[in-house]
Amino acid sequence: MSDWKPRLIASDMDGTLLRSDDTVGEATVAEVARWRAEGVPFVLATGRPPRWMHRIRDVLGTGTAVCCNGAVLLDLEPMQILHEEPLRPEALRDITDALRERQPTMWFAVEYGWEFRHEPVYRPRWDVNVPGVAVATLEEMTAAPAAKLLARSESMTPDAFVELIEEVVGARATVTHSSTDALAEISAPGVTKATGLATVAARHGVGPEDVVVFGDMPNDIAAFEWVRDGGGRAVAMAHAHPDLLAVATDVTGGNDEDGVGAFLASL
Structure with missing residues (x-):
């Protein structure tokens, strides 16, 4: 070549x-x-x-x-x-419910493109005190389509955490990661x-x-x-x-x- x-x-x-x-x-x-x-x-x-x-x-x-x-x-x-190509609200609720049931100590955030919302316990590594970023309940976050769902653990190793997310989510969404933290990135199927x-x-x-x-x-x-x-x-x-x-x-x-x-x- x-x-x-x-x-x-x-x-x-x-x-x-x-x-x-x-x-x-x-x-x-x-x-x-x-x-x-x-x-x-x-x-x-x-x-x-x-x-x-x-x-x-x-x-x-x-x-x-x-x-x-x-x-x-x-x-x-x-x-x-x-x-x-967003995750629909029903998919967001289904996935977060299943993940929270499996591992109660994981926390969620969502990307809407121009906006970012995270649970009170979720600790963002970036985007602290900037416009478009706010704390919300899981119910509020899953009420609208989201470009990306983020799941974070403060207690598990990155590889073990991503494996757990993949196992629970299955074919309901696409799971990947790009961080050295225990942070999984979840997108719509395919x-x-x-x-x-x-x-x-x-x-x-x-x-x-x-x-x-x-x-x-x-x-x-x-x-x-x-x-x-x-x-x-x-x-x-x-x-x-x-x-x-x-x-x-x-x-x-x-x-x-x-x-x-x-x-x-x-x-």
Whole structure:
């Protein structure tokens, strides 16, 4: 594949495109601009909600972002939501009831895209005392469709917690994780970064064989498999989770070494 070139570039943000200080390296910014000048779209594929995309918009300016692990498609330039695949209220209630019965000491929060609600005992690691974030009861949180349900444990190990969530949820929803904490991310059935990217790629007339995707955590696995199985390039960061490295076609440098930019420069 030495002469292979992508027709669409997709990248995760945290731990991948972004350095540890939450910036994008100059070399990577230059590479993205170079490929865009050749007509190659650059698409973000992230677990972040739309309300966390303002700073990256200042860097990239335009483009489409696959947010909330595939549940939301966002047009960065006007900051407009193009499409949503939310968890319905009945599903939210069914899942949270089953999880709370199995493990009473887990706590919930929900992403609505522009808003975030969490139970009083749920301890957010970010978004403290900012607009759009508020405490709510579980009944209130599950009364409206949500882009993503979050379940957190302060007592279980991350791997054991995610395994428990997957066991209880089953086929009722899609479970993934992208944190070193005991935090599970739950989306509507079948919704992943892969489904979001496939939708965006189709709008550009591009198939997985012409996509390169970058990532570092298990919530990137579905996108990696979609691209890899279709003949494209699935590029893991050097520090990536072992489960993601296992499905990668390539490995690049770490996020603090501008691994995304370096790989793009090699094509």
